[in-house]
Amino acid sequence: MSAAFAKVNFWKQVQQGRFSNVILLMKIVIFISMITRAIFLLYSFPDVDITLTTIAGIFIIGLFYDFINASYFSIPLLIYTWLVPESQYTKKWNRYTLYGLFFTLIYILLFNGIAEWFFWEEFNTRFNFIAVDYLVYTTEVLGNIQESYPIGWIITGITLACAMLVYRTTDHILTDDIKPMGFGKRSLIAAAFIALPVLSFFTITTRLHHFSSNAYANELAGNGMYELFAAYRNNELSYDQFYKRIKCEDSFKEIKKLLKTTETAYISDNPFDITRTVKHTGPEKKLNVVLISVESLSAGFMNTFGSTKGITPFLDSLASHSLLFTQLYATGTRTVRGLEALSLCVPPTPGQSIVRRPHNEHLFTLGKVFEEKGYESKFIYGGYGYFDNMGYFFAHNQYDVMDRNQLKDEEIDYENIWGVADENLFTLAEKEMERTIASGKPVFAHVMTTSNHRPFTYPDGRIDIPSSTGRDGAVKYTDYAIGKFIRACSHKSWFNNTVFVIIADHCASSAGKTELPIHKYHIPLLIYSPANIQPAHMDRLMSQIDLGPTLLGLLNFSYTSKFFGYDIYSLEPGRERAFISTYQSLGYVKNNKLIVLSPQQKLDTYQVSLDGNLQRQEGNDPALTREAISWYQSASYAFSNGLMR
Structure with missing residues (x-):
C-alpha cells in the first residue's frame, strides 16, 4: 500500500x-x-x-x-x-x-x-x-x-x-x-x-x-x-541492412543472366562486373540528339492517352509523326530520380537519388557514350544548377552544364523561383546547339524544363489559360514552348540530322490508394526525326531506364555498356519489366505482377493491371521475387562499390 x-x-x-x-x-x-x-x-x-x-x-x-x-x-x-x-x-x-x-x-x-x-x-x-x-x-x-x-x-x-x-x-x-x-x-x-x-x-x-x-x-x-x-x-538507406536480399554473388549471377541480350557480350569473368560490348551491324548514325525531359508530364495529360482537356495540342499532333512508346513507366516521383534513370540507366536505389549522393562523380552515363562517339554532351536547365545537385552531378559526369547563368536579362521573357520560362530555356538550348554544330561536332543536349511546377506561372498571351491558375495552364504552356522550339528548329540546316526525344521526368502525382499505384508512374515518350525515324507505336512494357540503350540502338551505335537498361528492339518478347519506387518502397513489374520490397525485409506480391488495379497475392512467386531482389540489390551494390564508374 x-x-x-x-x-x-x-x-x-x-x-x-x-x-x-x-x-x-x-x-x-x-x-x-x-x-x-x-x-x-x-x-x-x-x-x-x-x-x-x-x-x-x-x-x-x-x-x-x-x-x-x-x-x-x-x-x-x-x-x-x-x-x-x-x-x-x-x-x-x-x-x-x-x-x-x-x-x-x-x-x-x-x-x-x-x-x-x-x-x-x-x-x-x-x-x-x-x-x-x-x-x-x-x-x-x-x-x-x-x-x-x-x-x-x-x-x-x-x-x-x-x-x-x-x-x-x-x-x-x-x-x-x-x-x-x-x-x-x-x-x-x-x-x-x-x-x-x-x-x-x-x-x-x-x-x-x-x-x-x-x-x-x-x-x-x-x-x-x-x-x-x-x-x-533515413535519407540514405542501406539495401543490405533494410531490404530482403540474397547472396551478393547470386544477385549478380542472376542480373548477368537477365541483362544478356543477343547484341551484347560480357568482357570479363568477374562475377560483379556487368560491363559488356553492344554490337550493331551497319553504319552508325551520328545524328544530333535533343533529349527533352519535361517536368511532371503524366501520360494522362495527353489526348493520345485518353485526356479530353486538350492541353497538349502540339504533343498530340507530334505523336502521330513520331515513334510513340505507350507503356513506359517512370522509376520514381522526383526530378532527380528521373534524371538518374535517363543519364545512368539504372534502377532506383533506396533513399536518395544518386544525383544527390556523395561520390557520384565519373560514372558511366549516356553523356559519356555520346562523348566517346565525338559528341558534345550538354545538360541545359532553366533554373540554377546547384538545385538538387544537378549542376555538380552532370558537370562531373561528362556533360557541359548550361543553366540560368548563361542567359542575359534581355533574353528572359519571364522567370519564377524555379527558373526561366520554358521558351527562354529552349532559346538557350538552340543557341548552344548552333554553337556546337558550327564547330563541326554533333551535339547531345539533355534539356530539363521547369514551367510545369507550382506556382504554375508563365508569360501572358501565349496560351488561352491565364498564368497562375493551375497545372492545366502550365502543361499547356510547356506544350506551346516545345512546339515553338521544334518549329524553329525545323527551319535550321541541321534539322534533318537531328533526333528529338520528349519524355517526362516523372508524373504530376504519384499518390493513390495503394503505396505504388502503377498508373501514377505512366509517362509519355516520343522520338521524332522525320528524315530518319518512321512514325510507329511501341506498345511493350518499358522502364525509364530503357530509353538510353533504346536510343543508342536506334542510332545503330556499338559501344561498351554498364547500363542496367534494355534496348527494347533487341529484347526478346516476354522479358519486359518496369521499376517504380518511392524513396523507401521498390517496385518490380513483370508479367502482370508487382513485387514490392520495403524496409524491415518486407516483401509483398500483387496481381496488377496497368490501369492501377492491384490485388494482393498470398504467397510469392520465387523466380520473380529473386529477379526483383537481384535488380535492386546489384544496382545498390554497384554504386556503393564504385562499379558504375
Missing part, C-alpha cells in the same frame, strides 16, 4: 508542480495533431476505404504517434523546467519567459500544421523525403511558397491564432503556488519524461502506422512532424 501511495503522490506532485507545464504542452501538441488528422481525413474522404476498423486505426495509431511526437517536441520546455533554480522559478520574469516559450512552440505547431496542409494538398502524404529535400533548398522552396500562396495573410492568421491559444493557456501555466522541488527530485522527474523519446528513438519506426492496404489511411495514421525527422534520419 505504501508503495502504491508513493506512486500516486509522486504523480500528483508532477501534475501540481512545475512539470505540469510540460504535460500541458504535450496535450496541446496532441490536440493540434488530432485536429490536423481530422481535417486531412475530411479532405481525402473519397479516397479512404471507410470502415470502422480503418477509422479506429487512423485515430488510435495516430494518437500513439502524436504522443511520441509530443514527447520529442516538449524536450526544450522540459530542459528549461528542469534547470531553472527553485529561487527563480516563482519570479515574475519566469512567468513571462514561459509565456514566450509557449508562444514560440505553439507557433511552430500551427505553422507546421499549415505547411502539412499544403504538402498534403500537393502530394497526398505526410511529410517525407521530399520535405527533407525542401528544407535543404530553402531559397527555391520559400520562393515557391511566396509565389503560390498569400503568405502574408497566412503568417498573420497563424500569429493571431497562436496569440489566442496562448492567451487561453496562460491561466494553466503554473509558476506560483507550487510545492518546492529540489534539483534531485526534478532530475528524477525529468529523467522519467526523457525516457519516452529515448526509448522510442530505438524501438519505434514509421512502419507501425502501415496497418491498412489503403495508402491514405496509413498516411493519416502517421504524424507529420515525426515523419519529417524520421525521413531525415
Whole structure:
C-alpha cells in the first residue's frame, strides 16, 4: 500500500508542480495533431476505404504517434523546467519567459500544421523525403511558397491564432503556488519524461502506422512532424541492412543472366562486373540528339492517352509523326530520380537519388557514350544548377552544364523561383546547339524544363489559360514552348540530322490508394526525326531506364555498356519489366505482377493491371521475387562499390 501511495503522490506532485507545464504542452501538441488528422481525413474522404476498423486505426495509431511526437517536441520546455533554480522559478520574469516559450512552440505547431496542409494538398502524404529535400533548398522552396500562396495573410492568421491559444493557456501555466522541488527530485522527474523519446528513438519506426492496404489511411495514421525527422534520419538507406536480399554473388549471377541480350557480350569473368560490348551491324548514325525531359508530364495529360482537356495540342499532333512508346513507366516521383534513370540507366536505389549522393562523380552515363562517339554532351536547365545537385552531378559526369547563368536579362521573357520560362530555356538550348554544330561536332543536349511546377506561372498571351491558375495552364504552356522550339528548329540546316526525344521526368502525382499505384508512374515518350525515324507505336512494357540503350540502338551505335537498361528492339518478347519506387518502397513489374520490397525485409506480391488495379497475392512467386531482389540489390551494390564508374 505504501508503495502504491508513493506512486500516486509522486504523480500528483508532477501534475501540481512545475512539470505540469510540460504535460500541458504535450496535450496541446496532441490536440493540434488530432485536429490536423481530422481535417486531412475530411479532405481525402473519397479516397479512404471507410470502415470502422480503418477509422479506429487512423485515430488510435495516430494518437500513439502524436504522443511520441509530443514527447520529442516538449524536450526544450522540459530542459528549461528542469534547470531553472527553485529561487527563480516563482519570479515574475519566469512567468513571462514561459509565456514566450509557449508562444514560440505553439507557433511552430500551427505553422507546421499549415505547411502539412499544403504538402498534403500537393502530394497526398505526410511529410517525407521530399520535405527533407525542401528544407535543404530553402531559397527555391520559400520562393515557391511566396509565389503560390498569400503568405502574408497566412503568417498573420497563424500569429493571431497562436496569440489566442496562448492567451487561453496562460491561466494553466503554473509558476506560483507550487510545492518546492529540489534539483534531485526534478532530475528524477525529468529523467522519467526523457525516457519516452529515448526509448522510442530505438524501438519505434514509421512502419507501425502501415496497418491498412489503403495508402491514405496509413498516411493519416502517421504524424507529420515525426515523419519529417524520421525521413531525415533515413535519407540514405542501406539495401543490405533494410531490404530482403540474397547472396551478393547470386544477385549478380542472376542480373548477368537477365541483362544478356543477343547484341551484347560480357568482357570479363568477374562475377560483379556487368560491363559488356553492344554490337550493331551497319553504319552508325551520328545524328544530333535533343533529349527533352519535361517536368511532371503524366501520360494522362495527353489526348493520345485518353485526356479530353486538350492541353497538349502540339504533343498530340507530334505523336502521330513520331515513334510513340505507350507503356513506359517512370522509376520514381522526383526530378532527380528521373534524371538518374535517363543519364545512368539504372534502377532506383533506396533513399536518395544518386544525383544527390556523395561520390557520384565519373560514372558511366549516356553523356559519356555520346562523348566517346565525338559528341558534345550538354545538360541545359532553366533554373540554377546547384538545385538538387544537378549542376555538380552532370558537370562531373561528362556533360557541359548550361543553366540560368548563361542567359542575359534581355533574353528572359519571364522567370519564377524555379527558373526561366520554358521558351527562354529552349532559346538557350538552340543557341548552344548552333554553337556546337558550327564547330563541326554533333551535339547531345539533355534539356530539363521547369514551367510545369507550382506556382504554375508563365508569360501572358501565349496560351488561352491565364498564368497562375493551375497545372492545366502550365502543361499547356510547356506544350506551346516545345512546339515553338521544334518549329524553329525545323527551319535550321541541321534539322534533318537531328533526333528529338520528349519524355517526362516523372508524373504530376504519384499518390493513390495503394503505396505504388502503377498508373501514377505512366509517362509519355516520343522520338521524332522525320528524315530518319518512321512514325510507329511501341506498345511493350518499358522502364525509364530503357530509353538510353533504346536510343543508342536506334542510332545503330556499338559501344561498351554498364547500363542496367534494355534496348527494347533487341529484347526478346516476354522479358519486359518496369521499376517504380518511392524513396523507401521498390517496385518490380513483370508479367502482370508487382513485387514490392520495403524496409524491415518486407516483401509483398500483387496481381496488377496497368490501369492501377492491384490485388494482393498470398504467397510469392520465387523466380520473380529473386529477379526483383537481384535488380535492386546489384544496382545498390554497384554504386556503393564504385562499379558504375
